[in-house]
Amino acid sequence: MSNRLLVPYDGSEPAKDALEYALEKFPDADVVALYVVPVPEGYSAVFRDPEERIPAADRARDHGRNILDEVVGLAADRGRDLDTEIVTGKPDHEIVDLAEKEAYDTIVIGSHGREGVSRILLGSVAENVVRRSPVPVTVVR
Template identity: 75%
Template sequence: MTDRILVPYDGSPPSADALEYALETFPDARVTALYVVPTPDGYEALFENPEDRVPVVDAADDRGRDILDEARGLAADRGADLETEIVTGKPDHEIVDYAAAEDVDTVVLGSHGREGVSRLLLGSVAENVVRRSPIPVVVVR
């Protein structure tokens, strides 16, 4: 039985498709939409003081909250409740780490997201999540 579903959500059409799939396929599950504020390698080292990061992080968190508000609206239109979370880091790592830490049963994600160049079949984040995840991953195209 699948009780906990994680849907990485970035506001792209594939992530919306994944959310819709999760809500329809697992109507009794607890679904969480996860927005990852992406940080490039070495990002933290650019700032000597943590205070220097605040405006950038706050703006990214605000954007994430707006995107997750859209996800909540999509769920509400289907009569479903949706939990949301925002984390910061490398998207593929954060998705897998969050799923493991929160005892998620299945990850449902879009085949590619808003950022970067998509590959022939899978975006790089989706491919890395599929490769790294110790739990089942459903990729929605």
């Protein structure tokens, strides 16, 4: 059985399903819910005024904290403790990097997030995590 689980959480229904699965199937594991504040991508992001980006980043982190506060309550309703973490970056890279650096045993991830399904069965973040992860990944649909 896994001792440390990383559950990426963005507030979507598949992420909630993944968290509930992790709490139910791994009753003795330490579970950490991770919110990744996505960085803007693309050519135009380079030219935005840095003063405009800082408040947006602060709002995004606050939004992440609010989402993670909800999951702490969800875990408490099930009699479980839950740690949370917020990082900034490209979600699939941050998930894989954190799993490797922090020695997680397993990643439990929803099949797709708020952005919908970019592929027929698996969202692009989940697919990239499965492909790149140094630890086992459970995808919950």
